[in-house]
Amino acid sequence: MRVLVKLSGEALSGEGGRGFDPERVDYIVTEIKSVVEEGFKIGIVVGAGNLFRGVELKNLTMARADQIGLLGTVMNSIYLKDIFERSGLKARIYSQIVNLPDVERVNYDSIESALRENSILIFAGGTSNPFFTTDTAAVLRAQEMKAKLVVKATKVDGVYDKDPKKFPDAKKIPHLTFSEAMKMGLKVMDAEAFALCKKLGITVKVINFFEPGTLLKALKGEDVGSTVVPD
Numbered sequence: 105m106r107v108l109v110k111l112s113g114e115a116l117s118g119e120g121g122r123g124f125d126p127e128r129v130d131y132i133v134t135e136i137k138s139v140v141e142e143g144f145k146i147g148i149v150v151g152a153g154n155l156f157r158g159v160e161l162k163n164l165t166m167a168r169a170d171q172i173g174l175l176g177t178v179m180n181s182i183y184l185k186d187i188f189e190r191s192g193l194k195a196r197i198y199s200q201i202v203n204l205p206d207v208e209r210v211n212y213d214s215i216e217s218a219l220r221e222n223s224i225l226i227f228a229g230g231t232s233n234p235f236f237t238t239d240t241a242a243v244l245r246a247q248e249m250k251a252k253l254v255v256k257a258t259k260v261d262g263v264y265d266k267d268p269k270k271f272p273d274a275k276k277i278p279h280l281t282f283s284e285a286m287k288m289g290l291k292v293m294d295a296e297a298f299a300l301c302k303k304l305g306i307t308v309k310v311i312n313f314f315e316p317g318t319l320l321k322a323l324k325g326e327d328v329g330s331t332v333v334p335d
């Protein structure tokens with residue numbers, strides 16, 4: 105089964121952290137290796153919250169701040185390729201925004217052959233455009249690698265009726281549709297990503313990536329996190 109895993113930048117630094125934490129990095133390798141060894145074909149879109157988020161660069165105009173954020177996702181992608189390869193996994197980076205020796209242009213034939221050889225596909229540079237997020241990029245890239253499932257690997261263990269980091273009384277919603285999520289104005293993913301999932305028939309699972317083994321459980325269909333389905 106093909107699946108696109110959206111890793112938040114904080115997966116590389118630890119929650120609220122900056123840069124790269126060697127312990128977190130080892131943890132990512134262990135979690136991803138466990139799903140590759142089970143035969144899942146993995147694409148990854150990584151964020152840049154551990155380096156730069158456009159909204160945090162308050163003195164810059166949005167388009168410029170976002171371009172810096174986009175470059176952060178490229179840095180994280182190169183870092184991931186290196187740690188995967190050092191642990192014996194194959195990985196290839198695809199992006200439309202940079203021309204670097206380790207980065208290939210997005211090409212559907214190349215994606216197919218990389219998946220056949222069990223390489224992890226790392227999609228760098230978000231959607232290639234300012235004003236978007238890596239959540240939206242995750243859905244776009246899922247469609248390009250023909251995956252019908254996006255796992256949002258994050259720091260909350262599902263979708264709640266309000267932000268659980270701000271409201272301790274927030275209630276978890278294990279199953280819902282994109283229309284319900286949009287109607288309720290839930291902020292766990294941006295509305296563009298939800299709308300695209302609905303249009304393309306892609307399911308999203310929101311899981312707590314920091315809980316060991318949860319990614320594999322989610323891919324095996326166990327009832328972890330929350331599942332958002334097209335309606």
Ligand SMILES: Nc1ncnc2c1ncn2[C@@H]1O[C@H](COP(=O)(O)OP(=O)(O)O)[C@@H](O)[C@H]1O
Pocket residue numbers: 112151153257258259260262263264265266267268269270290291292293
């Ligand atoms: N209704 C909601 N259910 C779950 N998480 C929510 C909700 N509303 C907002 N959030 C927040 O969405 C974020 C999703 O994680 P992520 O996209 O990785 O974080 P970030 O926005 O820091 O990049 C979490 O920090 C969580 O607190």
Ligand SMILES: O=c1ccn([C@@H]2O[C@H](COP(=O)(O)OP(=O)(O)O)[C@@H](O)[C@H]2O)c(=O)[nH]1
Pocket residue numbers: 111112113114150151152153154156157158159169170171172173174176177229230231232233234235236237238239241
């Ligand atoms: O298509 C995209 C994807 C990302 N970004 C920028 O890159 C940053 C990092 O991405 P994101 O915030 O999604 O990272 P995460 O929070 O998941 O670590 C964003 O804040 C934006 O500034 C962008 O401009 N266009």
